[in-house]
Amino acid sequence: MYYCFFLASKHYVMHFMYGAFCRAASSAPKPSSLRWGTTAAIHLRNLRSVLLPTCPLISRNAAPFRRASTEATRARQQAVLYPERINVYRAGTSATLSVGLARVATIVIFLAGATVYAPAFFFSPDHSSLWIPVFIAAAAVPFFVTALATGPMIHAIRLYLPSSARRSKDDLKRFANQTPAETLLELQYMRWLPWPETRRVPFGRLRRLQPSLRGGIANLEQQNPHVPDKMKNTLLGWLAHRNWGRFYVNRAQRRDRSAVPGVWEGMWNQIPLKGSKEDVLAQAKSKKVKAPVQMRGRSSTVKDGKSAN
Template sequence: MRFETTAANAAKPDANANAAVSPKPPTPRFAYPEKLCIYHAGTPRITFLACLKISTLFIFVFFGFVVSPAYFDREGLSPTVLRTTLSAIVPMVFVAYTTSPFVSFIHMRLPPVARQSEDMLRRFARAIPADAELDITTMSFIAKPRVSRVRLSELRPVSRRLGIVNLARDTTAQNAARKWYRFRAVGEFNAQFNTAKRAPWVWESVVGAIQKQRA
């Protein structure tokens, strides 16, 4: 009797363990990620622009805080001091003005149905909803990535800054809600040369949808 009782008690954990381990439903496999890169500016262009921004920052620091003060201590307020000061400020302002809208990447958030296959993604791209979310990555002044999450309905085709800016959105309400010490929201974008390899036709559909929203 003791042997039978011990054997029964020993068998109970195994039975409970088998009952606890239930078959898990198979994890659905998707052909595309949740955030699909639909726009890529190209690695050479991104690298060059990042190096240009950092180099301009070094030039500003060198001429503004090393060269100009040295000439000022030796000559006082002179044309040389003015030239060195302009050598620090002008490149920084020019690079900041012309490169701030540059878009490095654009990712689109896909619904599960659009991630299943290329055919389903093409169907989704042919009728992209207005509330589709885009994560647009630009560069800050120090070449740090800045991600702006926008809806497709917010973008408008424009031509500003001598053609540098081709997409824009209204950031008035967003900037009003931000603290004074925070950077202003990015409202102008330059996305013109797409080198995405996987699904570049999605970006073409997005551009077509934006063109239809021209105000």
């Protein structure tokens, strides 16, 4: 009995589901070839819009453009041949090492005389203590003599080049023969310490000197127009200028050891001799502008009796 009821209910459910399915299938519109093609075109257009970004296309003739000039193209094609800072003078490795070793030797002599021999005479019962200052001064003599004699010696000179002088050798040669006054030079030298010092000097402030017994071996001087004459005429100003304002460049080199031979030679010929007609700073100091004579009740007068007004 229960088995028959189960079969009857199952048959009824299947008949209900099958009937609903058949009605839905019969009521749906039949697909046609035209509808399938339209649906496929819509899907293809949507897929293309997703994959390809939307951007307005401009034809080649309508696009704005500017022709590049021939000078700009030629400037881009020319490669930079020289760096911004280039060596134009070098004294040589042997000269630099000899000066450095001389500095070290004189420092060792001074330290030995001040810390070894002077205390030995102080504790010795056979010698007077008055010899201690003499030993210290004698030990310092080689140090000061070497520093004053070889202190102005320049070991290297580096030149700061503008972009117009770095493209070819002819441009660099033209710049060396007509060097502007504001061009920076980097001087490398040794004064009191056994390692090189560096100073940047404008090219227009350099003046040539004649080596003499009073002036020493220096043949190059740096002029500083901002220092007043009163300070230069004092003993302290003279010592400071002699120590830090004068240099020596070896002009008797057999071989030019710089990176660009011949550049420093052209620049050296442009440096005026101190006090000459080409020295602009000396000529400016020699010209003294006198104020016109002013008398009470009269206008200022000048030469030839003409009024200054």
